[in-house]
Amino acid sequence: MSPSSESDKPIIEFKGVSKTYPSGTHALEDVNIRIKRGEFAFVVGSSGAGKSTFMKLIMREEKANTGTIIVNGFDLTKMRRRKVPMLRRTMGVVFQDFRLIPKMNVFDNVAFAMHVLGTNANGRQIRKEVSNALAKVGLGDKARSMPNELSGGEQQRVGLARALVNSPDLIIADEPTGNVDPNMSYEIVSLLTEINKRGTTVLMVTHDHSLVRDFKHRVIMLDSGRIVADNAGGDEE
Amino acid sequence: MKARSFRYLTGEGIKSAWANRLMSLASVGVLVACMVIIGLFILLYQNASRALGAVEKQNVVLAYMKDYTWALYGGEVEKAAEGGDENGILPDSYVIHNEDEALEYCKEIEKLDNVESVEYISPQDALERETQNMKDRGMYVDSILGEEYGNPYSGAAKVTMKGMDDFADTVEAIKKMDATDSVEAQSDLADSLFFIKRGLTTGAIWIFVILLIISFVVVSNTIRITMYSRKLEISIMKAVGATDAFVRIPFVIEGIFIGLLSAVISEGLLYFCYRVATETLLKKWPKVSIVSYADMALILFGIFVAIGLFAGVICSFFMIRKYLRREGSEFSAI
Numbered sequence: 001m002s003p004s005s006e007s008d009k010p011i012i013e014f015k016g017v018s019k020t021y022p023s024g025t026h027a028l029e030d031v032n033i034r035i036k037r038g039e040f041a042f043v044v045g046s047s048g049a050g051k052s053t054f055m056k057l058i059m060r061e062e063k064a065n066t067g068t069i070i071v072n073g074f075d076l077t078k079m080r081r082r083k084v085p086m087l088r089r090t091m092g093v094v095f096q097d098f099r100l101i102p103k104m105n106v107f108d109n110v111a112f113a114m115h116v117l118g119t120n121a122n123g124r125q126i127r128k129e130v131s132n133a134l135a136k137v138g139l140g141d142k143a144r145s146m147p148n149e150l151s152g153g154e155q156q157r158v159g160l161a162r163a164l165v166n167s168p169d170l171i172i173a174d175e176p177t178g179n180v181d182p183n184m185s186y187e188i189v190s191l192l193t194e195i196n197k198r199g200t201t202v203l204m205v206t207h208d209h210s211l212v213r214d215f216k217h218r219v220i221m222l223d224s225g226r227i228v229a230d231n232a233g234g235d236e237e
Numbered sequence: 238m239k240a241r242s243f244r245y246l247t248g249e250g251i252k253s254a255w256a257n258r259l260m261s262l263a264s265v266g267v268l269v270a271c272m273v274i275i276g277l278f279i280l281l282y283q284n285a286s287r288a289l290g291a292v293e294k295q296n297v298v299l300a301y302m303k304d305y306t307w308a309l310y311g312g313e314v315e316k317a318a319e320g321g322d323e324n325g326i327l328p329d330s331y332v333i334h335n336e337d338e339a340l341e342y343c344k345e346i347e348k349l350d351n352v353e354s355v356e357y358i359s360p361q362d363a364l365e366r367e368t369q370n371m372k373d374r375g376m377y378v379d380s381i382l383g384e385e386y387g388n389p390y391s392g393a394a395k396v397t398m399k400g401m402d403d404f405a406d407t408v409e410a411i412k413k414m415d416a417t418d419s420v421e422a423q424s425d426l427a428d429s430l431f432f433i434k435r436g437l438t439t440g441a442i443w444i445f446v447i448l449l450i451i452s453f454v455v456v457s458n459t460i461r462i463t464m465y466s467r468k469l470e471i472s473i474m475k476a477v478g479a480t481d482a483f484v485r486i487p488f489v490i491e492g493i494f495i496g497l498l499s500a501v502i503s504e505g506l507l508y509f510c511y512r513v514a515t516e517t518l519l520k521k522w523p524k525v526s527i528v529s530y531a532d533m534a535l536i537l538f539g540i541f542v543a544i545g546l547f548a549g550v551i552c553s554f555f556m557i558r559k560y561l562r563r564e565g566s567e568f569s570a571i
C-alpha cells in the first residue's frame with residue numbers, strides 16, 4: 001500500500017524523547033527507539049514505568065517536551081492539532097476497558113468507527129468491511145449480540161474488530177488483556193499475531209509475563225521512564 | 238460523500254436528544270416560556286403602539302383663549318397709555334374676562350357640527366398639568382415657573398371631535414371665533430404617550446436580555462449533560478480519528494432540534510393565548526382595534542427561530558469546545 005521507500009522507514013521513531021507532566025512527574029526520559037513496519041512489540045515494565053505515556057505520545061494524546069517523534073511519516077512534534085485525526089486514522093486503538101457502546105449491537109459498534117470518519121464508504125461497503133473485521137476476530141456469528149451478552153474476551157475481540165475496520169497500519173493496545181481472563185488473553189494475543197502476520201504493526205503493553213514468554217515477539221522494557229531492555233533485532237535485521 | 242456520515246451523526250444527535258428526553262423537554266419548556274413571554278411582549282408593544290397611534294391622531298385639539306394672560310404675554314395687545322390696569326391693558330383688548338365667559342366660549346364651540354364634547358381647562362389646571370409634565374421629564378421647574386411671572390398659561394377648551402373627516406374645517410371654524418387665540422394638538426396626551434412608549438421599550442429590552450440569558454444557561458446545561466452521557470462515543474470518535482467538526486455534529490443537531498422545536502411550540506402556544514385574550518377583549522369592547530396575529534406570525538416565528546438556533550448552536554459549540562481538548566484516555570475519568 002505505502003510506497004517502498006516509505007516501508008523501509010520505521011513506522012515509529014523516537015529520538016531523545018522526554019515527557020514531563022505539568023505535575024512535575026518525569027514519565028519518560030531520553031527515549032530513543034525505532035519500530036519497523038510489520039513488527040510486533042510488547043511494551044513491559046512495572047506500574048508507573050511510563051508505558052501508557054509512551055503509547056499516548058504515539059497517539060498524540062500527549063505531546064513530548066523534548067525530542068522528535070515520527071509516526072507513520074507524521075512528525076508529531078511539529079503536528080498541528082487539526083491534523084491529529086489524520087494520524088489517528090492510520091492506527092487502530094484497542095482499550096483496556098473495551099469502550100463498547102452498550103446500546104449498540106456488535107455490528108453497530110464496529111460500524112461506528114467507520115460512520116464517524118466521513119469517508120466515502122457507502123452502506124454496502126461498510127457492511128462488507130464490518131463483516132470482514134468481525135470474521136477476522138471470529139465473531140461473525142455474534143454481529144447482532146449486545147455487548148452485555150458477551151464475555152470479556154469476546155467484548156475485547158469486538159474492540160479489536162473496531163480497531164481493524166478502518167484497515168490501520170498500526171494497532172495500539174494498552175493492556176488489552178488487563179480485563180480479560182488468562183486463556184482469553186492468549187486468544188486475543190493470537191489474534192493480534194495473526195493480524196500482524198498479514199502486515200499490520202502491533203504495539204501492545206502488557207503485564208502478563210507468560211504472554212511475553214509464549215509469544216516470541218520483540219520486548220521493550222521501560223523502567224522509570226527509560227528503556228532498560230529491548231531485544232530488537234533478535235529475530236530480524 | 239460525507240452526507241452519509243452527516244446523516245448518521247444527525248441521527249445520533251436526535252437519538253441523544255431523545256435519550257435525554259427529560260432534560261431536552263425541560264430546556265424546550267424553558268425556551269418556550271421565554272419565547273412566549275418575549276412574543277407576548279412584542280404583541281403588547283405592537284398593540285400599545287397602535288392604540289397610542291390611534292389616540293395620537295385622535296380628533297382632540299386645544300383651543301387657547303384670548304384671555305388676560307394672552308393679552309399680557311401674547312404681545313399683540315397695544316399697551317394703553319391711560320385707562321388700562323397696572324399692566325396697561327384695557328378690558329376691551331381681550332375677549333375672555335372671566336370663567337363665565339370662558340364657559341360660554343366652550344358652549345359656542347360645542348354648537349359646531351362636528352364637535353362631540355368640550356371641556357374647559359382653566360389656567361390653573363394648565364399650570365398644574367404642565368408643572369407635573371416638566372417634573373416627570375426631570376426639568377428644574379422652579380426656575381421656569383417662578384412666582385414673579387405668575388401663571389403663564391391661558392385657559393383653553395379641550396375639544397373632542399366626532400370624526401376625522403371634517404377635522405380641518407372644524408379647526409378653521411374654531412380659529413375664526415373671536416375668543417380663539419390658537420388651536421393646537423393636545424400636548425399632554427402626546428407626552429404621556431411618549432412615556433408609555435419609552436417605558437415599554439426599556440422594559441422589553443430588559444426582559445429580552447434576561448430571558449435570553451436564561452435560555453442560554455438552560456440549553457448549555459442540557460448540552461453539557463448530553464455531552465457527559467456521550468463521553469464514551471466522543472472518546473471513541475477521537476481515538477479513531479473523527480474531526481472536531483464531526484464530533485460536534487450530534488450536539489449541534491441536538492441544539493438546533495431543541496431550538497426549532499421550541500420555536501414551533503411557542504408559535505402555536507402564543508397564537509392560542511393571543512386568540513383567547515383578544516376574543517375576550519373584543520367581547521367586552523367590540524370597537525377596540527387589535528393587531529391581528531397573522532400580521533405578526535412570520536416576524537414572531539422568525540424571532541423564535543433566531544433565538545432557538547442562536548441558543549442551540551452557540552451553546553453546543555461552546556460547551557463542546559472544552560471536551561474537544563480532552564483526549565480519549567481522559568474520558569473515563571470525567
Ligand SMILES: Nc1ncnc2c1ncn2[C@@H]1O[C@H](COP(=O)(O)OP(=O)(O)O)[C@@H](O)[C@H]1O
Nearest residue numbers: 021023025027046047048049050051052053054
Ligand atoms: N496525566 C498525568 N498527569 C500527571 N502525571 C501523570 C499523568 N499520567 C501519568 N502520570 C505519571 O507518569 C508516570 C508514568 O505513568 P504511566 O505512563 O501511566 O505509567 P504506566 O502505564 O507504565 O503504569 C507515573 O508516575 C504517573 O503517575
Ligand SMILES: [Mg+2]
Nearest residue numbers: 051052053174
Ligand atoms: Mg498504564
